[in-house]
Amino acid sequence: MSSRALLVARTDGETTRLRLRDVGLLRTDLRILREGERLAFPLTEIGTVPPSWGEVGVREFASVEPAGPRDYRDLLDLPGIDRDALPRSFDIVGDVVVIRLPEALLDRRTEIGAALLRFVPSARVVGVDRGVKGTERRRDLERIAGEGGWSTRHRENGLDIDVDLERAYFSPRLAHEHERVAGEVGTGEEILDLCCGVGPFSLAFARDGRAAHVTAVDSNPAAIELLRRSSARYAFGSRVEPRLAALEEFLPDAPPSDRVVLNLPLEGIKYLPSVATAVRPSGRVHYYEVVPRTALERRGSEIVRSLGRPGSWELVERHVVHPYSPRSDLISFTIERAAE
Numbered sequence: 656m657s658s659r660a661l662l663v664a665r666t667d668g669e670t671t672r673l674r675l676r677d678v679g680l681l682r683t684d685l686r687i688l689r690e691g692e693r694l695a696f697p698l699t700e701i702g703t704v705p706p707s708w709g710e711v712g713v714r715e716f717a718s719v720e721p722a723g724p725r726d727y728r729d730l731l732d733l734p735g736i737d738r739d740a741l742p743r744s745f746d747i748v749g750d751v752v753v754i755r756l757p758e759a760l761l762d763r764r765t766e767i768g769a770a771l772l773r774f775v776p777s778a779r780v781v782g783v784d785r786g787v788k789g790t791e792r793r794r795d796l797e798r799i800a801g802e803g804g805w806s807t808r809h810r811e812n813g814l815d816i817d818v819d820l821e822r823a824y825f826s827p828r829l830a831h832e833h834e835r836v837a838g839e840v841g842t843g844e845e846i847l848d849l850c851c852g853v854g855p856f857s858l859a860f861a862r863d864g865r866a867a868h869v870t871a872v873d874s875n876p877a878a879i880e881l882l883r884r885s886s887a888r889y890a891f892g893s894r895v896e897p898r899l900a901a902l903e904e905f906l907p908d909a910p911p912s913d914r915v916v917l918n919l920p921l922e923g924i925k926y927l928p929s930v931a932t933a934v935r936p937s938g939r940v941h942y943y944e945v946v947p948r949t950a951l952e953r954r955g956s957e958i959v960r961s962l963g964r965p966g967s968w969e970l971v972e973r974h975v976v977h978p979y980s981p982r983s984d985l986i987s988f989t990i991e992r993a994a995e
């Protein structure tokens with residue numbers, strides 16, 4: 656855009672900027688231009704510039720991009736609804752955005768969806784997340800803005816993972832946990848990823864080049880199919896063996912392993928006695944469970960007891976992965992089998 660301009664030496668730049676600003680002569684909708692050793696400041700039309708400040712001319716300037724909103728709620732004006740009643744957080748999975756809405760906001764979901772679609776640059780579709788359901792923990796989603804389905808490719812810890820939020824479980828909130836456990840894996844380990852979903856743990860274990868073999872087990876055919884697709888993308892994918900099976904049929908013949916992940920947070924406990932028989936001496940189990948905050952202190956020892964003989968297992972670490980409900984958290988327990 657063309658504008659009156661003040662041309663000064665670069666060395667006088669900051670003094671000039673402050674002078675012009677203080678007298679209201681500096682245009683803030685245009686970018687200051689650099690011309691070799693000179694700067695061109697865009698000037699407002701009102702007011703005369705003292706000749707001693709520099710040479711006045713005309714220049715073409717680029718516009719200053721207006722600063723985008725920092726919060727999707729800045730794009731919403733819902734009469735009768737307090738901004739603080741709107742959820743602050745939402746998940747981004749590939750080009751899909753999902754948000755949980757309280758009952759009272761459901762009739763405003765179209766406006767909320769439109770605001771999220773504008774706010775997230777990579778968003779193609781926005782859905783209301785009505786929770787994960789059934790054994791396969793599939794998400795119940797309703798599209799509220801944008802187009803297309805729930806199949807996408809999500810980038811996590813440098814990996815491209817095929818996801819279909821409606822057909823198989825995936826949560827971007829576990830990214831740190833996937834990476835953390837992968838960081839523990841030692842060279843040549845044989846690993847079981849039980850209830851692997853679309854395989855973010857397995858892919859991270861194989862990617863780091865240390866795991867010799869990862870058996871990834873899930874009873875949901877869609878999850879196993881998506882894992883096959885993701886691992887086919889990488890040379891290291893040959894070290895991941897996706898297995899479509901229920902734990903009930905897989906565990907009795909599970910191969911001896913150095914590390915086992917069991918991520919079935921609401922009912923995994925019933926499988927721990929059979930998981931224990933698959934773990935080699937000094938091997939570890941990474942077990943995930945939703946635990947009420949009031950029960951956290953005693954839960955570790957209950958889990959250790961469910962694995963087997965007293966003294967043969969030890970809880971080596973425990974931490975909160977993320978809050979699950981107002982009174983419970985998803986907890987990561989790391990339990991180690993004694994050396995023989």
Ligand SMILES: C[S@@+](CC[C@H](N)C(=O)[O-])C[C@H]1O[C@@H](n2cnc3c(N)ncnc32)[C@H](O)[C@@H]1O
Pocket residue numbers: 790791792823824825826829849850851852853854855856872873874875878900901902903918919920
């Ligand atoms: C919480 S998700 C796992 C998520 C995955 N580990 C991750 O980090 O993204 C639980 C998975 O367990 C699977 N599942 C549930 N019951 C099972 C069973 N009895 N045998 C095998 N897989 C089961 C579901 O299909 C689902 O994919």
